[in-house]
Amino acid sequence: MEENIFKSGFVTVAGKPNVGKSTLINALMGQKVVIVSEKPQTTRNRINCVLTEDNYQIVFVDTPGIHKPLRKIGEYMYNIAVHALEGVDLILFVTDATEGIRKSDLRVAEVINASNIPTILVVNKIDKLRDRSYIQNMINQIEDVCNNIVESIPVSAVTGENLSELKLAIIGHLPYGPQYYPEDIIIDKPSRFIISEIIREKVFNLTREEIPHSTGVVVEELKERENGVLYVRAEIYVERESQKPIIIGKNGNMIKKIGELARKDIEELFETKVYLDLYVKVREKWRDNENILNKVMGYNEEAIRKVNKKATR
Numbered sequence: 001m002e003e004n005i006f007k008s009g010f011v012t013v014a015g016k017p018n019v020g021k022s023t024l025i026n027a028l029m030g031q032k033v034v035i036v037s038e039k040p041q042t043t044r045n046r047i048n049c050v051l052t053e054d055n056y057q058i059v060f061v062d063t064p065g066i067h068k069p070l071r072k073i074g075e076y077m078y079n080i081a082v083h084a085l086e087g088v089d090l091i092l093f094v095t096d097a098t099e100g101i102r103k104s105d106l107r108v109a110e111v112i113n114a115s116n117i118p119t120i121l122v123v124n125k126i127d128k129l130r131d132r133s134y135i136q137n138m139i140n141q142i143e144d145v146c147n148n149i150v151e152s153i154p155v156s157a158v159t160g161e162n163l164s165e166l167k168l169a170i171i172g173h174l175p176y177g178p179q180y181y182p183e184d185i186i187i188d189k190p191s192r193f194i195i196s197e198i199i200r201e202k203v204f205n206l207t208r209e210e211i212p213h214s215t216g217v218v219v220e221e222l223k224e225r226e227n228g229v230l231y232v233r234a235e236i237y238v239e240r241e242s243q244k245p246i247i248i249g250k251n252g253n254m255i256k257k258i259g260e261l262a263r264k265d266i267e268e269l270f271e272t273k274v275y276l277d278l279y280v281k282v283r284e285k286w287r288d289n290e291n292i293l294n295k296v297m298g299y300n301e302e303a304i305r306k307v308n309k310k311a312t313r
């Protein structure tokens with residue numbers, strides 16, 4: 001492959017929580033690689049998703065939504081998101097068309113403007129709009145704050161409207177460059193992380209109120225047994241004793257459901273039979289416990305620094 005005809009680059013997908021960043025990445029990737037839920041602040045970590053074709057490689061950097069941090073974990077998520085803007089080739093700034101432009105979008109716009117990195121504004125969820133005449137006004141409001149917007153494209157990550165135009169625009173703004181990852185890599189995280197994310201997605205989607213945000217998942221053991229079955233032992237952390245029975249559910253129904261759905265997804269992804277052993281543990285205030293965040297969940301300063309593209313290359 002000649003380098004001078006191959007385009008490549010790191011593309012950070014940024015925006016406030018719940019605007020559809022992860023859904024957009026899955027749609028552009030053509031398969032589900034990152035978790036999605038209808039609740040804000042689902043994405044907690046930085047995840048690189050790699051799309052390789054004959055003449056280009058796009059490395060999408062999925063980030064937590066940029067929002068005011070309330071806890072230690074929120075601070076971590078904020079830092080990850082802001083640092084993920086450093087040193088990349090392009091930013092996709094995603095907004096939610098159904099909400100209009102809010103103060104929280106303008107705060108993100110200021111952070112993106114300060115980065116000086118070429119940015120495509122993506123106005124998402126247009127499938128939900130009854131009147132599309134407001135879109136241009138939203139674009140103008142963002143362009144007033146962000147001097148680095150190179151193009152603005154309304155899309156729907158769910159119906160796929162305008163996604164091929166968006167993909168062409170992304171490739172158009174990428175530099176010529178090397179293939180950073182081998183073509184069989186689609187996500188640059190260890191298996192344990194990917195599995196814990198799949199389980200976390202099920203908890204997020206099946207539980208309500210404060211439960212989803214109070215839970216964390218740690219894969220404690222992962223090994224292939226002699227019969228070819230992949231054995232996974234994972235712990236679901238909750239913050240209070242009273243939350244434990246909610247995750248377990250009546251007669252263990254909830255944890256069974258979480259396990260069944262997660263097992264199916266893990267089996268599909270790893271193309272093997274899986275035995276999933278789930279436990280619920282109370283870890284008081286784990287979201288403010290630096291030791292748990294750093295050592296157990298891998299949310300640490302080093303991980304934040306690693307978001308810099310130069311370090312990844």
Ligand SMILES: Nc1nc2c(ncn2[C@@H]2O[C@H](COP(=O)(O)OP(=O)(O)OP(=O)(O)O)[C@@H](O)[C@H]2O)c(=O)[nH]1
Nearest residue numbers: 018019020021022023038040041042043065157158
């Ligand atoms: N109707 C519609 N819904 C969408 C679209 N894109 C995303 N959604 C929904 O919006 C919700 C949030 O989507 P996510 O992809 O998890 O959003 P996110 O920005 O990654 O969220 P955080 O992880 O909180 O930062 C989900 O319920 C999606 O199904 C879209 O184009 N149209």
